[in-house]
Structures are given as structure tokens and as C-alpha cells.
Amino acid sequence: MKPAPFRYIAARSLDEALAAKVQHGEDARFLAGGQSLVPAMNFRLAQPTVLIDINALAELGGVRRDAHAIRIGALTRYYQLEADAHVAAHQKLLGEALPHIAHPQIRNRGTLGGNLAHADPASEMPALVLTLGGRLRAKSATGERWIAADDFFVGALTTALAPDELLAEIELPNLPARTGTCFMEVARRRGDFALMGVAATVTLDPDGRCLETRLGYCGAGDRPLLATEAAASLVGGNVTASDIDAAATLAQRAIDPSGNQHAAIGYQRHLAGVLTRRTLQSALLRARQSAGHA
Amino acid sequence: MTTRYFGAPVKRNEDRRLLTGQALFVDDVELPGLLHAALLRSQVAHARIKSIDVSAARQRPGVVAVYTAEDLGAYWQPGPLLVPPPPIAGIVFNQRCQVPLAKDKIRHVGEPVAIVIADSRYIAEDALADIVLDLEPLPVVVDLEKALKDNSARVHDDVRGNVAAHVRQTKGNYAQAAAKADHIIRRRFTYDHGASQPIETRGVVAKWDGRANQLTVWDTTQAPVFIRNGLAGMLGLSERQVRVIAPFVGGGFGPKIMMFYPEEVLVPWIAMQLDRPVKWIEDRLEHFFATSHERSQIHDAEIALTKDGRILGVRDVFLHDTGAYDPYGLTVPINSQCTLLGPYVIPHYDSTFTAVFTNLPIVTPYRGAGRQHGVFVIERLMDIAARELGIDRAEIRRLNLIPKDAFPYDNEIIYQDFAPLGYDSGDFEPILDKALAAIGYDEFVRGGQARLREQGRHVGIGVACYVEGTGIGPYEGAKVQVQANGKVSLATGIGTQGQGHFTSFAQIAADQLGVDVRNVDVVTGDTDQFYWGAGTFASRGAVVAGNAVNEASLVVRRKILKLASEHFECAEEDLEIANGEVSIVGVPGRSVRLGELAVKANPMRGAVKPGTEPGLEATAYFGPPGGTTAAGVHAMMIEVDPETLTLEILKYVVVHDCGTVINPLILAGQSHGGVAQGIGNAFYEHLMYDTQGQLLNASLADYLLPTALEVPRMILDHTVTPSPLNPLGIKGAGEAGAIPGGALFAQAIEDALGLAQKGVELREIPLSPNRLWELLNPDAAALGEASPS
Amino acid sequence: MSNERHTIVVTVNGQRYAREVESRLLLSDFIRHDLLLAGTHVGCEHGVCGACTVQLDGLPVRSCLMFAAQADGHEIRTVEALASPQDEFHPLQQAMHDAHGLQCGYCTPGILMTMTAFLDAHPSPSEPGVREALSGNLCRCTGYQHIVDAVLLAAERMRGAR
Ligand SMILES: Cc1cc2nc3c(=O)[nH]c(=O)nc-3n(C[C@H](O)[C@H](O)[C@H](O)COP(=O)(O)OP(=O)(O)OC[C@H]3O[C@@H](n4cnc5c(N)ncnc54)[C@H](O)[C@@H]3O)c2cc1C
Ligand code: FES
């Protein structure tokens, strides 16, 4: 299991990386944490002819916070996110999901940007960024643009990034007041990709009624999915157990899992129902706690 | 005999090298001019080879040679039959052994077709893509029952119905017993074992030294002496010209003893052809196809009982998947057949199996070696019987245990070692009692479980019994030698893969020779250090080689005493050996160091007297008259999430009797490791094939080995019934931990979820959350929502 | 296809090495076969088994999922750095010996490189914490119990020594 030959370019600046990508186009790949790309190359499932190593580009790292959002450099590694004070204080959902990704050694290398650009539909982070209404900043030699998470994930292992574009930054808007979040997944072993994973956010109005709910899924289709109808069904009410059951049923219908060696489609759908209920219950409880209603 | 080390938790001699990264494993062998091999392996399971074109590969820069079956000439031969079929009346056995490179026909995915030798493994892999293979696909044989049909495709063109073997063994007369039974239970069970997946894959390095006329082979084998002998034969060399070294080996668990793997045949020959050293290291992807597995059996079993739960007899008819070839004979299915009888009195037994060729990789023993399958069948039958007869599941087991005064106990049928299946010694009831007490069985069934259920917790217990025939022949040997520096050197022919042989053998010798255990240097697995031996399999290393060490040490001890008595001009009875010296009892200051005696035993002047030999050295062999029978009970408490069907092990108890214990620390480690593999087999690991013989999960990301989070802390206890078949009283312990896992999981999950009330029986292994969901929701599963495999 | 070579300078176990490597050479192969530090093992080459774990600038990582060229300018520690064959063991090596935390020993170097870093960061770990940290290293022999015992024992001794 040795990779096929390729040319290795250790980019010293973002401009150099972007220029190299223009020059080599689709045959070239950025190398971030390498935790998805290198295994694929060792199996010779991926055989890029050029690798542009972006690991030295400090401008792609780091977590910043402004009044509206936290902004995460694409090269920020999972372990840095796990230890980050902004993330811990303001994006607990991320903190809850990170330990489900692989194992410590892989989290020491893997990057958020690499993960999102890889766009594995079973991966936790795409579903989270989608649920949190994130935006992604793409850069190319000729300019940059923001892409909404909704538009970023196009299919299995496919994103809206053009061949000359690099994912530079991820922006996660601050959660409104009185919001509770929860992430849960079922995997065969801890650290395995999810057979089904659900992220839920519940925002309450000052009277304790549901103002907004978002439900995001990984392992539920060819890309991360939102169950918008299910989420909307809770808005305006007090969110009773039977409301949650009804929403879970709607969510089960909204998703489109394809089954895999470890989970039949029906089992995945079943899990989606169970986890929708559980994450909603927990997010609701947390929202009530943060609103002082608990 | 003093008992200073024997039985003590002595820390291992081999650890320092392993902990500091200094231990030599096969891939660590570096030689000047080393070349690297990669094999082109078939992507399809069954096909006729129309042509192979390797010309482009030969042209690639850095490629030194490429060989196909044609290029091997007369060297191309099917491998030997490692274990011939046992002498059972009416047996059918069709010997079809694997070949070094496929010629004419391919019989499983991963079967090698060509081998590339290049300057690096990277280039060798590049060249594999240059080879053009033209194949005519053939229908694929995967399903055991369909394989037997007349109209099935044939794995071997001349074997009708793909029957590799057919064996019937009986004890008493089952039909008569069944006629008198109050209750008969019939069920179908399927049990799929899996792949051993040692963390070190296989590997072979070979070097031909033309000046010395000597071939040296480093091999991850569990049986270096057999490899040496076989290679010498194939290569037209004498055994003395071939040295096989199994250095540190990173886990074996059975499959590292399959003989001969194609690479073991090819790499030494190529090294001689090219007169260059050659290395082949199996990668993890290859390992899924190129190393043998243990897989499926389908049992149609029947048990006849009295209404108060006594077993009258068992009948079992089963199919065994042997894969594309059967070089290991019938060891696995015979183990299943024999081990099914377990610790119970089963007066009448009628067991028939058919081993079936399939277009899948070869099946050879993997830790447990078919015993899991048999244990699963009898333990599940006991559970069903308990339920149908309204008897407690622990009680029905107790009721049927072979009583303590019935040993030696004769089960009459023939075992894998060709001897009748006899249990040398045992006392099973205390094992069961200890296990039940440790898991808290009584409290649990008398209300504990119900109370937990009221709290919404779905907790269940499993209890499973087993016996394990271990320590079989033919023999092992050991050479023990006192060196001039006072250290003891000890060599045996078996290979070692982490079982602590360096230490347990040293303990035995150290006690006999009165030296510090750290001053015994053990060499295993180097055919130049010890010439004869069989190998590490069937939990036999400690039993057979350990006793040989003991015998050889005893002889050396006698030589020491004799020489010292001449030295001191005193009677041997007045001497004592301790702390590396011999002294006269009660006479302080009168002592001589063992090293000095060793020098004296090899004098520069004077003659060695007729009938004696120089040196303080002895070689001895031990061949047990029959296998020893270890026994045990495992009990496990689990909690199942009734919605997601995932589970957590709350408590795991192992109570085991493997006779006298040499080193409790090492024994505990063997039990822990076995249990972890049993857990993997029962609930995580599954070789998933599609109908085309393609493995769907050939990576460690999808073939799920348990991690530290899946394996719980275990509680170990043991009882000791020494074996009368060897002077040390020991029985094997290497495989036991892995054996009852499947039976435990099925029982505990049924118990936790109250499946009996729902009319669901778990009659298959491996299980998984998904499989449980399918069994609980047959309608949804049937609606095309089931898994693709 | 382009397959050029790069000159890299890497510090391994405190020693600087300047070497020329092919782009595609895996860091694991470089450490084992170029630098002849064979204590780092390879079990899967797809990031799952953990046998190849080394410390890169102090953090445990999979050396099979990096190219040697990427290590240019970085610092690597392998099992050989923990104790030389004659020296005293690292407390975790000692505890692994005392608690019988290894059988075939093939997984051991990766476990040492993972768990020594863990112990530095977590001087008073819980058993679940140890198991979580260990979950990225597969061991097929021990069933993990004695390894967990060894890590807890080492933690205790290291606290005592502080
Ligand atoms: C054993 C194991 C278990 C794992 N388990 C999980 C799991 O449970 N859940 C999970 O989500 N993941 C898991 N992963 C994958 C891991 O999360 C990867 O780190 C991640 O998917 C990719 O991030 P990376 O930084 O390593 O990217 P790389 O592997 O370097 O790159 C991945 C892809 O993204 C491209 N790319 C990288 N960065 C950029 C960028 N900035 N702009 C544009 N393109 C870019 C690359 O060219 C490549 O095509 C596992 C990996 C392993 C080895
Ligand atoms: S060899 Fe690197 S993780 Fe297995």
C-alpha cells in the first residue's frame, strides 16, 4: 500500500498555493491534515499528480471571534478546536461532536477545512456547519467568495469549490439567546464514522415557546441534510413529547440514507428517529436551562 | 524441585527489547542489495486465465524481474498437505492444495497471479499496474448449500458438488436415545468466525549466500522447523543448508502457521535465482485476502432430553466452508465436532459434516480453531432447552456436567490429534459456581434484573461453559546448556508470537538449575539453534515445549550434581543448587559456581569418559500421550439500549482451569487477549462477502477490531486440576478466552431484551446492532431496507 | 509522471538528519528504512492501527499518513528516544513491564508514543480517560487491560516523583 508517484510542492504562501492550483488544475490536490487524502493515496484510490502542501500557511489557522460569529481558519486542527476557548464558550455543539471524530492522533493532524472540502456525507462536521448556518470562504488566485453551507455540499465527496479554489475560512454565526444544542450519533465503535448522527438546535422565545429549531443529519444521504419540515413543525409551540415524536417521524421521512455494510437503510432511518427525539429533548432542556426555565 | 519461579508472576525477560524498539521483526531485516516484492492478486473470485502479459512491467525502470506460474517451471507445485485426515472410517477427503501462483484458473479474490521484484516496494507496486491479465470469468461459488448442488459451478473442475470432505462420527446410538426422549429441540445455527488480523502482517525475507551454500529465511511463521524442512525439499537442498528464523513475531493466532503460503515458496526461490536478497511484506489490504481466515459453518442440530433436563443425545449435521483449498486438512471442522460435546455428559452423539470448497480465501485454524462453532451450538441448545423445559439456564448446565469422579472421561470419537477424544482430568462444577458467584447470578435472576428493568434499564446476563483440548502432540524439544559465564541458554524449535515463552520456559529451567530467571536466555524460532520441532498451535507451546524444557533441565541438573560431587568428593545428596552455584549443605564456604563447573565439563586435557559427553548440556523431547483438557466458564453482564440496539458490557468474568499455572501474569494476559478476540468475533468483526466473492470491508476502518473502549475490564479467577499427562501438570491456555464469546453474547442479548417473549432467538454469530434490528423488524428488513451485503 | 526528490532536514530524537527523499516516501518508511529506526512499526498504512504513531513537534500522529517531505524542518520523537537499551526506562515503559502490558510487543511503540504524551498532559487520568486516549491504538494480544493498568500505574508513580 504505497502511493503512486506525484510531485510535491510545499507552498510557502497562500498566493503560491493558489497559483500552483491554477497551474495544475484538477490533477493537483491541496494537502491539509492528510487524514483522508493519504489513506486514499496509500490504497491508490486517489492518484493526484501534484500535491500542494498548505500546512505551513499560518494565515489559514486560528479561531477568531467578532460580534456576530466565530471564524475558523481552514487549517485549524481538530485538537485546536477541542481546546479553543471561543468554541468551548460559544459553539458547544462543535465541542460535543469533535470527540466522535476518529482518535486523538488523527485529531492532532486533521483540519476542519480538509474535512469540509472532503465532504464525506457520514462525517460529523459538514452536518454541524450546515445546522449552524455556517458560511465558507473560498479563495482563488483571482479572488474570493463566500458560499453558504447550504450550497457548499453538492454530493458525496463533492463540494461547490471550483478546481482553482481553496477553502480558507469557516464562519459560524453566534447562536441566539435561549438556544440549546445537542449532537448525538451511533457508530459501531467510538471514532468510527456515524451510522447516523443528528445535530439539533432549539431556540426559545422569552415565554419558553419554540422560536426556531434546526435539525442536521450525517450519514443520512449523499451529503449532510437538514430536516427543515420537521424542524419547522416545532416552531411556535411549547414542544411537548408528542410534538417531538411527530417531528422525529417527519425527519425520518426527510432523510435519504443509502445503507452500508454496517447499517441497513431501515436501521439508519430507525436511528434517525431515535436520535432526533433524543437530541431534541436534550437541546430543549439545555435551551430551557439557558433561558432560566429549567 | 524448588518452586521459586514456577507459578510466580515473573515479569517477562523479552520486554526490554520490545519496549525500547530493539526487538527484531521480519520487516526490520535490512540487507545490502535488498530487493522488494509485490504480488499481482486476482480481483475476481473465479476465472480462467486466458493470458498474462508482463512485458511492460519488465520494462519499467527499477524492476528486476517478474514471474508468472509459467516462469517457475518445475518448481511450480501445489503445496503439501499439512495435516492429513484422521483415521475415521468412511471418511471422504479431497486434497486440493494451494499453488504458488495461479495457473490456468483463479479460485479466490487475492489469489496471486504474478510477482514483481523491484528496487523498492513502491516501484514494485507501480509495476503491478503494467501487467495485463486476460480472464474469462466463471460463476462464483460462495453459498455453502448451493455449492453442493450438482449444477453448481466447481471450484476444482474434478470435484463434484465441491465436497472437500465428508465425515461422520458417532458415539452410542442417537436414534435409539431420541426415541426415548421427552423433549427434542431442532434448530439451525450459523457461526462465522473471522480473520485473526495480527497487528504485524506476514512477511518473508530470503537471502542466498552462494559462497556458504546457505539459504537464510526470516519468516513470520509459527512453525519454522516445518518451513525449513519443506523449503529444503522443494529447493533440492539439505536441511542443514537452510536456516529459517522466526524472529519476534507480532501476533499469530493461528493463520501464521498455514503452510506453505505462496510467498514462502516464491521469495526464497527468487532470492536464489537472482542471487540477491528479497523482501516481501504483506500489506494490510493483502492480508485480508492472502492470509487464511476462519469462516462459516451452518449447523442443523438436534438435542434429545428428558423432561427434567438431562441430555440423552445430540445429533448435528453441518457444513463447513474450507475456502478454495484445504491444505490444513480437517482440523477446524473436527474441532467443532469434538468441542460441541463440551463439559456435558452426552451419552449419544451423531455428528456429520461436509467441508465445502468455495471461491473464498483458505480456511485454517484461528484462535479457537472451530471450537467456537461447536460451543455456540451446544450452549444455544442448552439455553433453548432451559427455556422450553422451564429450568434455570445455570441449573440445566450444572445438571449435565461430567461429574468429578468420571475422569479420565472417554468421549470415544476421534480428535484433531488422531487420538480418541478423552478428557484427562477436570472438576467442572466449582468453575461454574465461581463464575455464577462472581457475576452475581442468583441475585440477578431473583429480582435484580427486574428492578433494573423497572428503572428502564435493559440488562442481561450470559453464562457459557466450554472445554478445550490443548497441548497435543506430536512433540517438542529443548536444549539446555550452562555457559561458562554461568548463564543458562535454552533453545526450542517452536516459534513465539507474544505468549511469553521466553519467560515461562526460563522459569522452568531456572528452578531446576538454581539460577536467576533473568540469567536464562531463551532462543525460539531459529532452526540453527534448535533442529527439531512442530510449532505453536493448539495451545500447545507451554505444555509440550515446557515439559521438554523441564526434562532437559532435569538432565542438566543431574550432570551438575554428578560433576560437583566429584569436585567436592562428596555424595550428590549432600549438595544443593541455588543462586547459580552448588554448595555442600551445612558446610558454609564450600561452593562452586555453575560457570566453573561448565568449564570443568569441557576439559582441555584428559579424555571424556566413554558414555559421557562434554559440557553441562542436554537435549530432551516431550511427546504427550494425549491432549490435555482445559475447561472454563465465562459470564457476562451487558446493558442494551433497546432503541439503538447498541450495548455496553458491564461485567465480564472468566473462570478457567488450565491445570498447574506457570506464570499467572502471562496467563491473565492470554485470557484478556482471548476474550477481546471473542468479543470482536461475537459483535464487531465480520468478513462481509457479496455473491461474487468480493470482500466488502477489506480495511481496518470497516473490519472492526475492538479497541480499548469496546473491551471491558475483566474479572479472572481459576481452579486447578493438574493434568496427569505431563509431569508439570499443565494444560494449554492460549485459545480459551476466545471460545465462548458468541454463546455469551447471544444469551445475554436475548436476556437483556427479553427476546424469548418476542419469539426471537439469536442463532447466529456475529451479531451487530443492525442485525438485531433486522431480526426484530423482519417486515421492514424484507421491504428492501435491509443491508446490501 | 513526476517523482522528484527533495532534500529535507529533520530532527529525530534530538539528532539532525539531512536526507534526500522521494516525494511519495511515507514518513513511516523513512523513519524505519532510511533512518533505520525500526522501533516504529507499521500495521495498516491507513491510519487505523496506531502502530506507526510518533510524536511530531510533541504531538502523537500517524507516521503512515504523512510524507517524509512534510517533516522538513520539524522535530520527531520515536520510541528509541524514551530510553536507550542500557538506560533506565521511562516510567511508562517500566509500568508496561511491571503490569505485563505487552505480549507480542508489535503495538507497543505506538502505544508508548501516544500515552507518554497523554501522561504529560493528564497527570491524574481516570480509567475511562485512559481508554479513550488509547482507543486509537489497536492491540490484538492483550485485551488492553494490562495496558490500562500500566498507564494508571505510571501516572501514579510520575505524580509521586514530582
Ligand atoms: C482512522 C480514521 C478515522 C476517521 N474517522 C473519522 C470520523 O469519525 N469522522 C470524520 O469526520 N472524519 C474521520 N476521519 C477523517 C478525518 O476527519 C480527516 O481528517 C478529514 O476528513 C480530512 O481532513 P484533513 O485535514 O486530514 O484533509 P486532507 O486529507 O488533507 O484532505 C482531504 C481532501 O480535502 C482537500 N482539501 C484539504 N484542505 C483543503 C482546503 N483548505 N481547500 C480545498 N481543499 C482542501 C484535499 O485536497 C483532499 O481532497 C477519519 C480518518 C481516519 C484516518
Ligand atoms: S500503520 Fe499507521 S495507523 Fe496503522
Ligand code: FES
Ligand atoms: S501486544 Fe501484540 S498487538 Fe499489542
